[in-house]
């Protein structure tokens with residue numbers, strides 16, 4: 001389990017993170033979303049033990065991360081700028097990883113060649129940016145980390161490779177309880193793989209939520225009545241958001257789905273339709289008064 005509490009980090013005068021706390025359950029995927037300069041990379045570097053916080057605690061499996069070799073043997077960070085040794089081929093890099101990561105799995109490395117389909121004798125510097133990113137995933141997943149930290153990792157991968165990489169990550173989470181924290185500018189990119197999402201803005205955690213709870217708790221419903229909305233409607237149906245266009249009223253309502261539908265049906269609507277809510281909509285409605293601000297962050 002990953003636990004960060006009250007993390008503050010400055011770069012000289014600049015406050016990059018202010019009192020940030022989060023926890024990631026073992027075997028789950030946490031998505032960190034935020035605009036440019038929000039502090040995502042700083043947070044991930046702190047988590048990987050590359051930077052030291054000015055205040056607060058960072059623990060993995062209840063042990064502090066900074067300068068902790070035992071934890072670092074089981075943790076891998078794919079940064080936004082990937083670094084490989086000059087002139088190294090993929091195989092040279094794999095030999096290097098095999099020496100430093102005790103859980104390195106050669107059989108996995110050999111098997112993943114079929115997924116990435118790049119000749120392992122090629123020098124990494126001669127590969128395209130996207131291919132270098134693929135190599136980073138190939139090596140990292142062969143190192144069998146217990147903790148995988150990914151800084152905007154899907155940028156630069158084509159759509160097919162994105163999906164393949166997402167599937168490999170999900171497979172490792174399911175098969176061997178790998179724990180993942182992944183950052184992105186784009187909530188939609190993370191929607192299908194994360195269990196929990198945190199939104200970072202100007203160094204502060206605006207909100208973090210478990211996705212299953214979120215999706216089961218908030219509902220988008222369209223209703224139409226033959227005439228106007230019934231008089232008792234507003235007392236009975238307390239919507240987070242309500243918009244009327246012509247005869248159709250769109251509602252966002254919090255609570256148990258069946259109970260909400262039962263209460264609406266009691267007013268005899270001509271039409272009632274439950275629509276899927278996107279994660280983006282959920283966050284905007286969840287944030288209430290701050291929804292406008294969050295709309296500008298989640299693009």
Ligand SMILES: Nc1ncnc2c1ncn2[C@@H]1O[C@H](COP(=O)(O)OP(=O)(O)OP(=O)(O)O)[C@@H](O)[C@H]1O
Pocket residue numbers: 011014015016034035036037038039040041042043185
């Ligand atoms: N080495 C550094 N020295 C000084 N300031 C830094 C340094 N690294 C980051 N910062 C500042 O800290 C703040 C947070 O930066 P960070 O890279 O963590 O944000 P980010 O959310 O990853 O941004 P992006 O999405 O643009 O990559 C920014 O204001 C940035 O200018």
